[in-house]
Amino acid sequence: MFNIKSKKQSHIDEPKKVNEATEIRKRSFPTYIAIGLVGAVIIFICLKYENPLEHNHWLELSIHIGQALIIGSTISLLIDLPAMVNYFKKITIQSLISEDYLNSLSRIKLLDLRKKTTARIHLKDTQFVEHGLIDLDEKICDLLTKYYHERYRQNVSCKFEGDYVIKKHHVEELIINPLGNTGNSIKFPENVRNFFYKKENENVGDMFKILKYVVTADDKKEIDYMKEGIKIIESPSDTTDMPYNVQTSIVNKDNNPLEFEFIKWLKIEKIWEVRVPKADITFLKRVKIPVKSFRLDYHFPDSGVKLVAACFGTLALSDEGNIKIIHEDDHVSIESYTWLLPGNGAYVVTI
Numbered sequence: 007m008f009n010i011k012s013k014k015q016s017h018i019d020e021p022k023k024v025n026e027a028t029e030i031r032k033r034s035f036p037t038y039i040a041i042g043l044v045g046a047v048i049i050f051i052c053l054k055y056e057n058p059l060e061h062n063h064w065l066e067l068s069i070h071i072g073q074a075l076i077i078g079s080t081i082s083l084l085i086d087l088p089a090m091v092n093y094f095k096k097i098t099i100q101s102l103i104s105e106d107y108l109n110s111l112s113r114i115k116l117l118d119l120r121k122k123t124t125a126r127i128h129l130k131d132t133q134f135v136e137h138g139l140i141d142l143d144e145k146i147c148d149l150l151t152k153y154y155h156e157r158y159r160q161n162v163s164c165k166f167e168g169d170y171v172i173k174k175h176h177v178e179e180l181i182i183n184p185l186g187n188t189g190n191s192i193k194f195p196e197n198v199r200n201f202f203y204k205k206e207n208e209n210v211g212d213m214f215k216i217l218k219y220v221v222t223a224d225d226k227k228e229i230d231y232m233k234e235g236i237k238i239i240e241s242p243s244d245t246t247d248m249p250y251n252v253q254t255s256i257v258n259k260d261n262n263p264l265e266f267e268f269i270k271w272l273k274i275e276k277i278w279e280v281r282v283p284k285a286d287i288t289f290l291k292r293v294k295i296p297v298k299s300f301r302l303d304y305h306f307p308d309s310g311v312k313l314v315a316a317c318f319g320t321l322a323l324s325d326e327g328n329i330k331i332i333h334e335d336d337h338v339s340i341e342s343y344t345w346l347l348p349g350n351g352a353y354v355v356t357i
Contacts, residue, residue, distance in 0.1 A: 041075050044072075044075055045071070045072040045073065045074070045075025045076035046072065046076060047072075048068055048069070048071060048072035048075070049068075049069055049072035049073065049076075051068075052068045052069045052072065053069070117144070120144075120147070121140060121143075121144055124140055124143055146347070149296050149347070149348075150184070151184060151185055152184075152295065152296070153181050153182060153183050153184070153192060153194060153272075153295060154181070154182055154184070154295055154296040154297065154298060155179060155180065155181055155182075155293070155295060155296065155297040155298060155299075155300070156180045156181070156182045156271075156298050156299065157178070157179070157180040157298070157299045158177075158178075158179055158180075158293070158297045158299065158300050158301070159176075159177070159178045159179075159301050160175060160176070160177045160178075160291065160301070160302045160303070161175070161176040161177075161302075161303045161305075162174070162175050162176075162289065162302070162303065162304045162305065162354075163176075163305045163307075164304070164305060164306040164309070164356075165306075165307075165309070166284070166309060167281070169283065169284055170281045170282065170283060170284065171281070171282050171283070171284055171286070171356075172279060172280075172281055173279065173280050173281075173282065173289075174217075174277070174278075174279050175276070175277065175278050175279070175280070176276075176277050177198075177274070177275070177276045177277070178273075178274070178275050179272075179273070179274040179275075179276075180271065180272075180273050181194055181268075181271065181272040181273075181274070181295075182270070182271050183268065183269060183270055183271070183272075186269050186270035186271070189269060190269070191267050191268060191269045192267070192268065192269075193265045193266065193267050194265065194266045194267075194268065194272055195263060195264065195265050195266075196255070196256050196257075196263065196264035196265070196266075197294050198255070198256055198276065198278070199253050199254065199255050200214055200253065200254050200278075200280055201243055201245055201250035201252070201253045202214070202250055202251075202252050202253070202254070202280075202282065203249065203250050203251055203252075203283070203286070204240075204251060204252045210238060210240045210252070210254055211238065212281060213254075213280060213281050213282075214238055214254045214278065214279075214280050214281075215238075215278060215279045215280075216232070216236065216238065216256065216276075216277075216278050217277040217278060217279060218232065218275065218276060218277035218278075219231040219232055219236060219256075219274075219275075219276050219277075220274070220275045220276075221266050221272070221273070221274050221275075222272070222273040222274075223266060223267065223268035223269075223271075223272050223273075224268055224269055224270050224271060224272075231258075231264070234258070234259070235258065235259030236256055236257065236258055236259065236264065237256070237257050237258070237259065237261065238254050238255075238256060238257075239254065239255055239256075239257055239261065240252050240253065240254050241253055241255070287355055287356040287357070288353060288354070288355050288356075289304065289353060289354040289355075289356075290351065290352075290353045291351045291352050291353070292348075292349055292350070292351040293346050293347075293348060293349075293350055293351050294348055295348060296345055296346065296347055296348065297342070297345065297346040297350075298345060299342075299343075300317075300340075300341065300342040300346050300352075301339070301340065301341045301342075302315075302339070302340045302341075302352050302354075303337070303338075303339050303340075304337070304338050304339075304340075304354045305336065305337050306336050306337070306356065307336045307337075308336070309336060311336070311356050311357060312335070312356075312357040313333065313334075313336070313337070313338040313354055313355070313356060313357070314333070314338075314354070314355045314357060315331055315333070315338040315340050315352060315353065315354040315355070316331070316340075316352065316353060317329045317331065317340050317342055317350075317351070317352040318350060318351065318352070318353075319342060319344065319345075319346045319347070319350040320345075320346075320347045320350060321344060321345070322342050322344050322345075322346060322350065327343070328342065328343050328344040329341070329342050329343070329344075330343070338354060340352045340354075
């Protein structure tokens, strides 16, 4: 977007700027000499025809005009006003887009400048810019300084049990803080939510069980939250994707939301088990934060069912090689080789 130069490069370019100004003056030199000569000729002619005994206003005016041409061309030759104005205008513009100037701006001003610049780029090609897309561009750029999944792996193994399907989830997450070199710690909230259609006589504890929850932050010792004490709580469902009436989340022993503090990286390993009716044939996974490397494996061995899956991403297209999906008789594997943004994800349907 900008032609940003380093300080070293700026010092190298200084002689070029001086030479440029000198060249501008050299190109204008003949013009100023010609104007000065015209002024001198006017004065010479007026003096030749001037009568000392008579006062002629026109000759006097012409002499003043000739003097003005000589003085003006001489001054312009010395400082070259028009060319120098253009030169300093060019230097000012270059200074405004230099790295030093950009570093002096606050984050708010930089964001506003980036937004306006993005709009100007596209205004060159069209008279109308959809501001909703500009706002989307701004939201995506805001993600550059937020934590993200360097790696997300989820393995789901299913089996029939009476009128239900038992799904065992193995999840491994590696979260990176892009601002970790600043030394400032950030907090990552626990984000496991499962949705169910719960009947009046059913217990959430029979529908959702945590089997493993281990967290490692930076180079610290891993923490087993099964020993620390965690709970499963239920609340009304807030999703419109599926016809569920309750959702479950994980809290600490004091019923407070789980948060994990880290500086550079955070690793989470979880295993949980859910029980759903056989009629619940759809599994949906949406990512909450950007994911650099995503993989989902879904198994349903010895069941006589067929699995159909797909991955949906903002710029993730299978025909461009960004997504790889392997369908087997009782297993499907989904892998994305490009970034998945919040709201992207995958789904599996059991047929």
